Amino acid sequence: MTAAEIKEERWFAPPDAGDDELDVAEILQKHAGQRGGLIAVLADIQSRWGYLPESALRSVSAAMDRPLADVYGIATFYRAFSLTPRGEHLICVCLGTACHVRGGPGVAEEIGRQLGIHSGQTTDDGRFTLETVNCLGACALGPVVVIDGHYYSKVTRLRVAGMLEDAREGRLGTAEGREHRLPIEVACPRCNHSLMDAGHPIDERPSIRVTVGFGEDYGHLRLSSWFGSQRSGSESEIPAGRLTDFLCPYCHQGLTGTDACPECEAPLVTLLVRGGGAVRLCSRQGCPTRRLDLP
């Protein structure tokens, strides 16, 4: 390509005509008057439309009185933002140092091969977007792959097909999913005593044992230590929908925190994950909310 051709291509590319005017006024309104709210605004637009349309960037630049070049610079700086529509399912392969040496690149390549895309691209049918990140903070479990917020640990090339199929069939994070689970080992956030109970395995792994109290009754509740599995066992029958107190069986302190469950507003229980991070679960019996926060 000669310099003249490059110039021509660069300067006379017609503006993107496909973008409709998107209504970002509401989002701008929400963050109005906040200092440095630009990233928050962009994050909201990203989560609402799945990407940052050009027209939205222009409106943000005008409304927040920042040069478009700045807004564009920020939008291209953070991996969380994308300027092109993302697919229905977002696959994130960790290529941090630990995952890299444990075979992350091979997994990324295999996913790319099966989907026919490279990292950063979206499949033609708009179903999958493949991205790579540098460390998700779960290095001991590497190679880690996250599909739509569901963590897969120790991924091998052989598991890729199953994972993609789970995503296609909408089985991510459900018990039928073949490849959705992540083994965790938890401890009490107050006394740091391990809560793992090897004597009562669930799903062929040591279970997580906590004391639960509801009304006058107390008993042990055992949860599966596969994050993603809802299987649990309890000595006494806890009525469904019942709010329960979670206690550490060793230090007898309450495990219930102040955060509320996004589904049912019951308080969330926090358990420490060995190796860093925390798992949150809803204290309402039967509510499926489980959240894994890795640092």
Place this chain on the structure above:
Amino acid sequence: MSRWKEWIGMINLAINGFAVTVEDGSTLLEAAQFLGFPIPTLCHLEGLSPYGACRLCVVQIGQGDRARLVSSCTYPAQEGLRVWTASNRVLRARRMVLELLLGSCPQSKTIQDLASAHGVRQQRFRQEQEDCILCGRCVRMCREQMVAGAIAFRGRGATRSIGTPFDRNSEQCRLCGGCLYVCPACELRCTYTDAPERAVCGGCANLAPPCAEQEGFDHMMCYMNPCVACEIPTPEPQPGVPS
């Protein structure tokens, strides 16, 4: 210390062993240059905010074990500071910075001249033939002096670049040429061909603008249309497309 110095906001420090008094609020670079101690700079430009990108202006502060290198263009002068602008450590660091800059932009005459002036006699790094060293001069020029904000940094890491949003002709650009004027990389190029050792000769006077070389520079740092520096014929504006 006499009282009047405090009154008018002066501070005392030692530069290269000389006790000096400079205005409070100045940077080490300003202090040293005002007093005549030379410090080479690349990303710094009077009239633009300090940026600290090139690290060419390193100086040594502190003593003994606590001595460290800082970029003088961003470091504020402090009472009692001991500054060395040309210690062995500083000179070594500077030569390394220049060698690295030369590796990324071996044809820039500015960098070549700086390199030869500071005794860089070799080039050990793979030459990248970049057309931008990401010094940010153009960005600050455009924003602070032209109040246009047409160009900015984009992306990050190895793919960081300077340019207009969406790589399109910017509506904010005033076509002033300020960005080209201040760029240390987008200017006259050395015409040496490939030998790395010739990258530091610093002796030629080539007058061809970089974009005249058709190969090798695929993203010219030129936001002007038509460009003031280069003679590439610009394409006819197409109907319906704002140019």
